[in-house]
Amino acid sequence: MDASVSVTEGGPALKRAAGLVREVPDFPEPGVLFRDIGPVLADPDAFGAVVHALGRRGDFDVVVGVEARGFLLGAAVAHACGTGVVGLRKPGKLPAVADRVDYDLEYGTATLELPADALESGQRVLVVDDVLATGGTLGAARQLADKAGCEAVGAAVVLELTALEGRAAVPDWDVQALFTV
Ligand SMILES: O=P(O)(O)OC[C@H]1O[C@H](OP(=O)(O)OP(=O)(O)O)[C@H](O)[C@@H]1O
């Protein structure tokens, strides 16, 4: 487990959850230190605390979750907050695509697609994901929401990798990270 993870705010349940983040050296490729939040999701108390904290801003109409771990978190946050959830998908998965955006990652490039007829113009969108690294993913999600005519009110992630300065990719955006490292 990774003792260097800090909790930005919150009580003992979130502190305990932060201690469950696992460090995996050289994944998915040599030189990358992967932070695995799987153990946080697998623990009922930690999962509950994280989901509650991610949804607490409450000023959104719909949650957008990013494939793949953002699906697990986004669906739980949406259900807890009484909203629906829309999944942004990797290419080739959707029967009908409204829009797509290409972006850079810490370890490569990627594309996200917005399903057709999923977001309505004017909806206030909260983007939920597990990790903020370079910010490419959140930037792409924000662009997709903007282009759909929505108001992207901000993003909520479990863990921010501060050394990668991902907030610079989403300037003037309200990004809440529960944990930092
Ligand atoms: O801030 P960024 O540099 O964009 O990185 C963050 C993204 O990277 C990981 O996803 P990945 O694309 O590896 O996909 P996965 O969730 O399907 O494993 C993570 O789950 C975030 O979505």
Ligand SMILES: Nc1ncnc2[nH]cnc12
């Ligand atoms: N180092 C990392 N650990 C976990 N998820 C990531 N996404 C991008 N970089 C990552």
